[in-house]
Amino acid sequence: MAVLTMRDALNQALHEEMERDPRVIVMGEDVAGGSGGSSGNIEAAGGIFGVTKGLKTKFGADRVIDTPISESAIVGLANGSALAGMRPVAELMFADFVGVSLDQIFNQMAKFRYMFGGKAKTPVVLRMSMGAGMNAAAQHSQTIYPMLTAVPGLKVVVPSNPADAKGMMKQAIRDDDPVIFFEHKALYSKKGEVPDGEFLVPFGEADLVREGKDVTVVALARMVPFAMKAVDKLAEEGITCDLIDLRTTSPLDEETVLESLSMTGRLVVVDESNPMCSIASEIAGIAASKGFHSLRAPVQKVTAPHTPVPFARELERMYVPSPGDIEAAIRRVMEGV
Amino acid sequence: MQQSPDQIRQAYRQMRLIREFEERLHVESPKGEIAGFTHLYSGQEAIAVGVCENLRDSDFIISTHRGHGHCLARGCDPKGMMHEIYGRADGLGKGRGGSMHIADLDKGMLGANGIVGGGQPIAVGAAVACKARGDGSVSVSFTGDGASNQGTVFEAMNMAVVLKLPKVFVLENNGYSEHTGASYGIGGDLKTRTEGFGIPVWEADGFDYFSVYEAAAKAIDHARAGKGPSAILATATRYFGHFEGDPQNYRAKDEVKTFRETKDALMQIRKKVTGAGIFTEEELDAIDDEVLKLIDASVESARNGPVPGADIMMSDVYIDY
Ligand SMILES: Cc1ncc(C[n+]2csc(CCOP(=O)(O)OP(=O)(O)O)c2C)c(N)n1
Numbered sequence: 001m002a003v004l005t006m007r008d009a010l011n012q013a014l015h016e017e018m019e020r021d022p023r024v025i026v027m028g029e030d031v032a033g034g035s036g037g038s039s040g041n042i043e044a045a046g047g048i049f050g051v052t053k054g055l056k057t058k059f060g061a062d063r064v065i066d067t068p069i070s071e072s073a074i075v076g077l078a079n080g081s082a083l084a085g086m087r088p089v090a091e092l093m094f095a096d097f098v099g100v101s102l103d104q105i106f107n108q109m110a111k112f113r114y115m116f117g118g119k120a121k122t123p124v125v126l127r128m129s130m131g132a133g134m135n136a137a138a139q140h141s142q143t144i145y146p147m148l149t150a151v152p153g154l155k156v157v158v159p160s161n162p163a164d165a166k167g168m169m170k171q172a173i174r175d176d177d178p179v180i181f182f183e184h185k186a187l188y189s190k191k192g193e194v195p196d197g198e199f200l201v202p203f204g205e206a207d208l209v210r211e212g213k214d215v216t217v218v219a220l221a222r223m224v225p226f227a228m229k230a231v232d233k234l235a236e237e238g239i240t241c242d243l244i245d246l247r248t249t250s251p252l253d254e255e256t257v258l259e260s261l262s263m264t265g266r267l268v269v270v271d272e273s274n275p276m277c278s279i280a281s282e283i284a285g286i287a288a289s290k291g292f293h294s295l296r297a298p299v300q301k302v303t304a305p306h307t308p309v310p311f312a313r314e315l316e317r318m319y320v321p322s323p324g325d326i327e328a329a330i331r332r333v334m335e336g337v
Numbered sequence: 338m339q340q341s342p343d344q345i346r347q348a349y350r351q352m353r354l355i356r357e358f359e360e361r362l363h364v365e366s367p368k369g370e371i372a373g374f375t376h377l378y379s380g381q382e383a384i385a386v387g388v389c390e391n392l393r394d395s396d397f398i399i400s401t402h403r404g405h406g407h408c409l410a411r412g413c414d415p416k417g418m419m420h421e422i423y424g425r426a427d428g429l430g431k432g433r434g435g436s437m438h439i440a441d442l443d444k445g446m447l448g449a450n451g452i453v454g455g456g457q458p459i460a461v462g463a464a465v466a467c468k469a470r471g472d473g474s475v476s477v478s479f480t481g482d483g484a485s486n487q488g489t490v491f492e493a494m495n496m497a498v499v500l501k502l503p504k505v506f507v508l509e510n511n512g513y514s515e516h517t518g519a520s521y522g523i524g525g526d527l528k529t530r531t532e533g534f535g536i537p538v539w540e541a542d543g544f545d546y547f548s549v550y551e552a553a554a555k556a557i558d559h560a561r562a563g564k565g566p567s568a569i570l571a572t573a574t575r576y577f578g579h580f581e582g583d584p585q586n587y588r589a590k591d592e593v594k595t596f597r598e599t600k601d602a603l604m605q606i607r608k609k610v611t612g613a614g615i616f617t618e619e620e621l622d623a624i625d626d627e628v629l630k631l632i633d634a635s636v637e638s639a640r641n642g643p644v645p646g647a648d649i650m651m652s653d654v655y656i657d658y
């Protein structure tokens with residue numbers, strides 16, 4: 001075990017997988033950086049968030065490909081190389097740039113296998129940073145995993161800590177289906193213990209990070225550490241919660257949620273996305289249709305409001321669900337209102 | 338193209354305004370009061386001003402993530418912009434957009450844009466409106482060297498040609514796309530590529546106001562006359578990092594210093610107009626003083642501007658009827 005940031009845990013996973021399998025290639029804007037620059041440094045960036053650093057120096061320009069600003073072609077590059085036998089890890093610097101490349105994601109990679117008689121394998125990993133926390137405003141802060149979770153054929157990964165980030169990145173690279181890998185930008189510098197070497201986290205298995213008897217709290221990505229704060233605080237008052245980190249939204253581990261709900265009877269769902277058609281509404285829907293008889297109180301959804309992500313510090317802070325918002329929702333569900 | 342002293346004074350003032358606005362942000366940024374990404378335009382002033390000095394009120398421009406210079410050149414209020422950059426409730430975007438999303442539709446300024454390549458198709462749409470109005474107005478988009486590789490730019494160029502629109506593409510080559518040199522990312526060259534669509538290209542020295550003004554005059558006249566889209570290719574450099582805080586590992590240490598000492602746009606215009614006896618050094622210094630006072634006042638008022646609240650966050654998602 002080493003204590004690593006999520007950035008370094010992801011970087012370690014990429015190094016290990018590229019070492020292990022020569023078919024693994026990395027591509028994106030400034031994943032190395034520096035080409036054509038006047039300093040002569042051919043790895044001046046290593047990714048805008050530093051996740052791909054050291055890869056080009058170690059594995060060379062054929063396997064670590066800096067691309068022009070052409071998101072549609074970047075994802076196309078990943079798709080085509082995957083169909084032709086490579087295992088690409090492509091980067092969209094910000095999840096918002098899915099907007100530029102959506103056809104390649106939801107009409108192309110997601111559907112090849114189904115449309116092509118089950119013969120196609122598209123082992124693409126499409127990494128992207130997401131989320132608020134840097135005051136990067138409406139076009140650089142969105143959490144769009146609900147949108148892509150809704151697409152059959154895509155797997156969707158949303159790690160909340162460095163160990164899961166490593167284990168799920170290695171899993172994603174070995175998975176033969178296309179995997180959308182969301183990295184919350186506010187978590188890149190957060191540290192945690194990370195197993196050395198071979199370590200895989202299977203998809204579709206939520207993690208029970210706190211155990212309690214009163215309330216089931218379901219969260220993902222940055223909302224997990226926020227929910228931990230609320231849950232730990234309330235535990236001091238004697239209100240105890242199961243806290244479930246979904247880890248992947250597709251496949252979605254309904255069983256863990258429903259099993260916990262059957263014990264607690266109360267559900268709080270925390271999601272940084274906009275409320276409509278969110279993971280929060282999906283989980284609430286599952287509770288209503290499959291866990292109805294367990295419910296002792298209305299499900300509480302804690303989400304961002306139905307607005308774009310605002311710029312100003314005060315506004316962004318208000319926009320993102322906070323530990324205080326989560327605590328208040330747990331208290332509400334305890335009161336049954 | 339002969340310009341009157343008034344025109345030249347205006348152009349010089351605009352360039353100085355952009356320069357001091359950005360240099361001041363570069364000083365203020367590390368202090369921690371300005372949130373988010375700030376991309377500065379210093380070094381490229383002559384391009385925005387050389388183009389915008391050719392425009393009429395009825396024309397449109399659309400900008401990029403590096404938008405302050407285009408906004409100021411188009412006449413956006415510096416104080417309103419500064420308040421926006423500081424995230425104030427009375428900023429041009431009510432503190433909801435920030436540096437990357439400054440717009441002023443009353444000024445025909447259709448916005449800075451966080452999505453590289455996002456603006457060009459929108460500018461083609463504005464050109465459709467210009468053509469429909471039939472008043473000779475034009476729509477101008479600014480596009481970086483990096484952005485020029487985005488598919489949307491090719492689509493916009495082709496569409497503008499097919500529809501024979503009054504659309505002017507301003508290609509700004511500042512040598513870098515984030516951490517990567519322009520020469521790495523661009524296949525072929527920007528001029529030939531653009532000409533490949535049937536769009537005439539006028540080249541300019543992006544450090545020289547007069548060079549850009551003249552190229553822009555020709556390109557804009559072409560579009561105004563109903564001959565279809567045109568383009569300007571202007572080359573300069575950016576003085577600061579891609580964003581404030583960029584360590585610039587991709588850049589030789591003395592690259593910017595050399596440009597500042599030998600090519601600087603403000604230096605060039607000063608030399609030219611004083612050399613030709615149009616203005617004295619003192620007259621230009623007086624403009625500089627006025628601009629500096631305006632920037633001081635804008636920063637001071639932005640630092641103390643009103644903080645936006647929940648009402649601002651929740652409003653304007655839709656129109657209130
Ligand atoms: C669709 C999209 N892709 C990538 C980015 C990230 N990005 C912002 S600016 C930039 C480089 C733009 O280079 P250029 O067009 O030359 O403009 P400059 O920064 O030099 O003004 C990149 C890659 C983005 N904002 N939007």
Ligand SMILES: [Mg+2]
Nearest residue numbers: 481482513514
């Ligand atoms: Mg550039």
